[in-house]
Amino acid sequence: MRPADETELAEAVRGATGPLALRGGGTRGIACVAGEVLETGGIAGIRLYEPGALTLVAAAGTPLAEVEAALAGERQRLAFEVPDLRALLGREGASTLGGVAAANAAGPRRVQAGACRDAMLGVRFVDGLGAVVKNGGRVMKNVTGYDLVKLMAGSHGALGVLTEVSLKVQALPEAEATLVADGLADAEGLAVLRRALGSPYDVSGAARAEGRSAIRVEGMAGSVAYRTRQLRALIGGDTLVIEGEESAALWRGIRDVTPFAGRAGAVWRISCVPDEALAVPGALAAAGVAHDCLWDWGGGLLWLLCPEGHGDAIRAALHGRGHATRLRGQEDSPAFPPQDRAIAALQAGLKARFDPRDLFNRGGMV
Amino acid sequence: MDMPQPDARVLAGKARIVARLRAVLPADAVIADEAETRAYECDALSAYRCLPLAVVLPRTTEEVAQALRICHEERVPVVPRGSGTSLAGGAMPTADSVVLGVSRMNAVLQADYENRFVHVQAGRTNLAVTGAVEAEGFFYAPDPSSQLACAIAGNVAMNSGGAHCLKYGVTTNNLLGVTLVRMDGEVVTIGGPWADAGGLDLLGVVCGSEGQLGVVTEAWLRILPKPEGARPVLMGFAANEVAGACVADIIRAGILPVAIEFMDRPCIRACEAFAHAGYPDCEALLIVEVEGSPAEIDEQLAAITAIARRHDPVALEEAADEAQAKRIWLGRKSAFGAMGQINDYMCLDGTIPVSALPFVLRRIGELSKDFGLDVGNVFHAGDGNMHPLILYNANTSGDLERCEAMGAEILKLCVEVGGCLTGEHGVGIEKRDLMAVQYAPPDMEAQMRVKDVFDPEWLLNPAKVFPLEASAARRAG
Numbered sequence: 063m064r065p066a067d068e069t070e071l072a073e074a075v076r077g078a079t080g081p082l083a084l085r086g087g088g089t090r091g092i093a094c095v096a097g098e099v100l101e102t103g104g105i106a107g108i109r110l111y112e113p114g115a116l117t118l119v120a121a122a123g124t125p126l127a128e129v130e131a132a133l134a135g136e137r138q139r140l141a142f143e144v145p146d147l148r149a150l151l152g153r154e155g156a157s158t159l160g161g162v163a164a165a166n167a168a169g170p171r172r173v174q175a176g177a178c179r180d181a182m183l184g185v186r187f188v189d190g191l192g193a194v195v196k197n198g199g200r201v202m203k204n205v206t207g208y209d210l211v212k213l214m215a216g217s218h219g220a221l222g223v224l225t226e227v228s229l230k231v232q233a234l235p236e237a238e239a240t241l242v243a244d245g246l247a248d249a250e251g252l253a254v255l256r257r258a259l260g261s262p263y264d265v266s267g268a269a270r271a272e273g274r275s276a277i278r279v280e281g282m283a284g285s286v287a288y289r290t291r292q293l294r295a296l297i298g299g300d301t302l303v304i305e306g307e308e309s310a311a312l313w314r315g316i317r318d319v320t321p322f323a324g325r326a327g328a329v330w331r332i333s334c335v336p337d338e339a340l341a342v343p344g345a346l347a348a349a350g351v352a353h354d355c356l357w358d359w360g361g362g363l364l365w366l367l368c369p370e371g372h373g374d375a376i377r378a379a380l381h382g383r384g385h386a387t388r389l390r391g392q393e394d395s396p397a398f399p400p401q402d403r404a405i406a407a408l409q410a411g412l413k414a415r416f417d418p419r420d421l422f423n424r425g426g427m428v
Numbered sequence: 429m430d431m432p433q434p435d436a437r438v439l440a441g442k443a444r445i446v447a448r449l450r451a452v453l454p455a456d457a458v459i460a461d462e463a464e465t466r467a468y469e470c471d472a473l474s475a476y477r478c479l480p481l482a483v484v485l486p487r488t489t490e491e492v493a494q495a496l497r498i499c500h501e502e503r504v505p506v507v508p509r510g511s512g513t514s515l516a517g518g519a520m521p522t523a524d525s526v527v528l529g530v531s532r533m534n535a536v537l538q539a540d541y542e543n544r545f546v547h548v549q550a551g552r553t554n555l556a557v558t559g560a561v562e563a564e565g566f567f568y569a570p571d572p573s574s575q576l577a578c579a580i581a582g583n584v585a586m587n588s589g590g591a592h593c594l595k596y597g598v599t600t601n602n603l604l605g606v607t608l609v610r611m612d613g614e615v616v617t618i619g620g621p622w623a624d625a626g627g628l629d630l631l632g633v634v635c636g637s638e639g640q641l642g643v644v645t646e647a648w649l650r651i652l653p654k655p656e657g658a659r660p661v662l663m664g665f666a667a668n669e670v671a672g673a674c675v676a677d678i679i680r681a682g683i684l685p686v687a688i689e690f691m692d693r694p695c696i697r698a699c700e701a702f703a704h705a706g707y708p709d710c711e712a713l714l715i716v717e718v719e720g721s722p723a724e725i726d727e728q729l730a731a732i733t734a735i736a737r738r739h740d741p742v743a744l745e746e747a748a749d750e751a752q753a754k755r756i757w758l759g760r761k762s763a764f765g766a767m768g769q770i771n772d773y774m775c776l777d778g779t780i781p782v783s784a785l786p787f788v789l790r791r792i793g794e795l796s797k798d799f800g801l802d803v804g805n806v807f808h809a810g811d812g813n814m815h816p817l818i819l820y821n822a823n824t825s826g827d828l829e830r831c832e833a834m835g836a837e838i839l840k841l842c843v844e845v846g847g848c849l850t851g852e853h854g855v856g857i858e859k860r861d862l863m864a865v866q867y868a869p870p871d872m873e874a875q876m877r878v879k880d881v882f883d884p885e886w887l888l889n890p891a892k893v894f895p896l897e898a899s900a901a902r903r904a905g
Contacts, residue, residue, distance in 0.1 A: 114676035115782045115812070137682065166624065177623070179632060180601045195874040196867070201779040202811035203598065203851035205587045205636050206859070206866055207893060208875040212600065212632020216624065233682030256542055262565070262653045264720075282683075282731070285724040333623045336543050362623055385626035399626035404616040409628050411881035416874070427627060 064101040068186065068194060068225045071105060075223065076192030081424040084219035086123065086161030089146075089153045092218060092389055093397040095423040102160050105225055108132055110200065116231050117183070117200050122160025122224040129159055133231055141232035142178050143169025143313075149323035151390055160224040166216030169317040170267040170278070173259060173359050175232065179215035184228035187214060189221070190417030200228045213412075218398075220409075220428040221416040235280040239290045240267070240309040242302045243275040248355070251275040252339050254297050255360040259336075261296055263289040268360040269316045276312060319356055319365045328370045328391025334384025336361035342386070345379035346372065398427045429476050429517075429857055432891050432903065434524035438481065438504050445502050445526070446482050452494040457532075459483040468527045471512040471519040472574075473858055475828060480507065480521035487532045489607055489615060489645040496643065497613035499526050505887050506611065508639035510582030511553065513574040515775060516856025518586060518638050522891060528643055530581045536560045537646065545604055545621040546651050550581035550644045554588075557649060566651040569596035572852070573764070584644045587636030589852035594810035595686040595719075596652070598852065600635040607646035608634060611883045621648045633878055638854050639889040641882035655719035658686065660756045661729055663736045664710035664743030668692060669786040671712035674739045675809045676782060678716065683731055688810035689715040689760050692789060695767070695804035695817070696759075702766030705759030708743035714809065715760055763806045764817070770802075771819040774831050778842030779851035782812045791841055792816055799834040801827075813851035814842070840865050855893045863895055872898055 063082075065071040075082070081097030102123040110119040113136040120129055126144060133139050144167045148154065163185070168177030175181075184198030197210035214224060243254055248270070255268040258277045267278030277297075279289040294301050304312065315321070322329055332342060339361030346353045346368060353368035366376070366386075373395025376386050385399035401409060413420070413428045438445070446460045459465055460482040470477040481504065486492045499506050509519040509529040521527050533549035534556070540546070541564050548557055554575040557568040571590035572578055578588070584606060589598040596602065605619030619631040634641050665671040675688055691699065691713045700707045707713060714736075718728040729746055736744055747753035759766075767773045780788050789805060796803045807814040816838055820831035839849050839859065843866050849859045863872060872894055879886065879902075886903045 112781065112783055114680050116679060117781065136680075166629070168623075172623065176597065176601055179629060180597060189874065193870045193873075196871050197874070199846065199848050199866075201781060201813075201847045201851070203589050203593070203779045203808070203813040204848040205589075205852055205854050206848045206850050207855060207863060207872070208878055209587065209600065209633055209636045210874060210878070212629045212635070213878070215632065216629050220628065233680065233684070235682060260541060260544060260565075260653055262656050264655075282724070282727050284727045285720060288721060288723060333626065335621050359623065383620070384622045385624075387626060401627050402617075404614060405618065405625075405627060405630065408616070408630060408881060412628060412878065415877040415881060 086158030510579030690809035780847035
């Protein structure tokens with residue numbers, strides 16, 4: 063099914079007799095979900111864009127590329143740096159804004175500007191009974207009633223079909239520069255990232271991949287030069303500074319997890335307390351399991367490539383100090399992190415009330 | 429203000445309920461004497477007052493759970509309270525309710541600078557969170573005006589903002605996790621010092637739920653390294669429209685000040701008379717603050733003042749030193765006090781798209797004439813969060829009602845232009861009956877479903893946020 067507007071979508075949901083697999087562009091969904099495919103691509107278009115108010119409202123099926131092109135035309139961008147995971151996950155298709163929101167997408171800039179949830183100002187969605195619900199709006203500060211915008215962000219289609227998303231956007235900075243430190247062991251290379259994030263120099267990226275630690279600053283040209291100098295002194299050792307397009311390309315690679323693309327194995331996305339960034343790789347190494355790591359968010363995000371079948375060991379190694387989601391690969395351990403009893407009960411309660419017929423993304427997150 | 433009839437069964441059971449609470453809580457943690465409960469009869473929306481059945485002041489999450497278990501068994505409504513600074517009546521009791529205050533739970537449980545978070549008991553005040561980490565060069569970013577007094581529990585309940593949220597976001601953007609006690613006494617940990625939940629973003633919906641989903645007893649908060657310095661610039665303009673255009677140009681230029689504050693003429697005059705900050709006598713005034721090293725500040729302020737000059741400012745004053753910076757902020761920070769000197773006032777909190785600013789200010793001026801009440805406007809211009817202060821005299825019969833009627837018109841106007849009823853104060857009882865202006869029945873139904881899940885009997889802060897008729901069936905159940 064590919065409804066042409068919100069009304070048609072609501073009718074389709076009301077008339078549904080079996081499970082529905084929600085689909086934006088099909089580029090970032092997690093886990094196999096059951097049912098007839100319900101595409102949102104027909105509900106598309108930018109509804110409002112006010113560069114002076116840093117606000118953009120678009121239908122959920124709007125291609126991300128269209129949103130990014132409109133923003134670039136006004137020297138603006140989405141602050142949360144949307145990962146393009148197509149090469150990593152072996153997907154085709156064009157990412158949509160609704161999919162970005164449903165996945166709560168977030169790239170390296172999360173350490174400074176937050177995730178998609180932090181930029182989301184409002185949503186419209188169709189719930190499991192076919193009712194159209196709106197929440198939030200298009201203004202930056204809004205505490206009118208409960209924040210269902212956050213609840214929908216990252217809900218992976220469990221509660222409703224997004225039809226419209228309002229976002230806070232950001233002006234493009236004048237300059238960017240990245241400090242690269244080579245030749246450090248992982249423990250020291252990660253400590254360097256934490257040290258940079260604990261400094262007053264407003265770091266907008268702190269990642270480690272392929273044996274290199276990278277720290278980014280963005281802003282006005284004089285300020286970028288100043289902070290690069292200060293960070294260089296803070297970190298010490300041999301560092302290299304790259305700027306402009308070279309810096310941007312490095313961060314696209316981190317964002318999209320390019321080093322893992324095309325390589326066999328399961329791909330895990332692990333959120334943890336930053337100084338626990340070595341817990342999982344340490345446990346795998348001790349068990350003699352070959353693996354590769356890419357750290358972002360100063361160690362708070364670990365992308366892990368390893369053979370299938372180690373999900374339980376990965377989760378056990380976290381000791382409750384984070385959670386692991388499998389984005390690629392098949393095994394018995396579930397793709398989404400298992401939740402404790404109290405949280406699982408609340409999630410099930412919400413699912414039962416927003417989607418009482420259990421139509422949406424059965425076998426998915428909730 | 430309509431509130432539901434107190435439950436006669438609960439009122440009649442007061443002695444038993446208090447005795448049961450006393451049996452599980454320390455002697456000084458249960459207050460039932462009328463003289464002592466008087467201190468809890470209202471919050472900062474002091475026009476509305478009601479003595480609660482009793483007040484409990486637990487010291488631990490387990491004591492909170494025990495108190496809630498008893499109230500749940502007795503079917504007693506519970507009103508959670510941080511420091512009682514809500515401007516919306518969020519902590520106002522009903523006669524049949526137990527107020528659960530978390531003010532004694534104010535410990536810092538862990539400060540982790542390596543991972544940049546602090547774990548606190550939720551009764552700790554906002555400013556004391558920064559106080560606990562500033563020696564190490566860190567701070568907690570959300571800074572509501574009441575930050576000296578307000579508790580993190582209340583900040584989480586209301587998703588509080590502040591003057592500096594243009595850069596740092598509001599509470600929800602700085603909250604990593606909470607310990608939440610549900611009405612039945614179940615203790616739930618939501619989130620923690622890492623990103624996201626791996627499941628539904630329950631933390632996101634708990635934040636801003638106005639104490640209706642559970643009692644927050646602990647919180648993990650993101651802390652940030654303190655910037656090297658900050659400096660404000662003051663700009664005066666000949667018209668509100670010009671100041672509004674200047675704000676839009678600053679934002680479009682890609683400069684991200686930490687704060688852009690706006691005051692209109694009535695407010696400027698009141699502040700000047702009160703605080704003698706040396707403000708120019710003009711139609712509109714902006715205070716723009718930027719952060720960084722001295723050279724970075726110079727770079728940003730040069731760009732900002734260049735933009736301002738294109739709008740023919742009648743005054744342009746960069747703070748040359750700390751004393752001048754303080755003076756520039758003095759008038760703005762004393763705005764509420766200054767207006768309070770003139771008369772009683774009601775503070776509104778609607779948010780509008782910044783592009784609608786000149787139109788909304790003009791309409792507020794017209795409404796002021798129609799209702800015969802003076803209004804001063806002071807607000808966070810970068811994010812469109814307005815704080816019109818309507819002056820009235822509480823001793824003049826009918827003045828409060830006239831003021832409330834005018835306030836409602838202003839909030840409807842905010843919604844009409846694409847904004848919302850409340851940007852940072854919350855709905856509480858104050859804006860409860862206006863919710864239908866912003867939300868259609870299915871929108872409110874979806875929100876109430878969330879409460880059904882967390883608090884199926886609707887015992888937590890039940891007569892707030894949603895219009896009474898919309899929540900009647902659920903509250904009766």
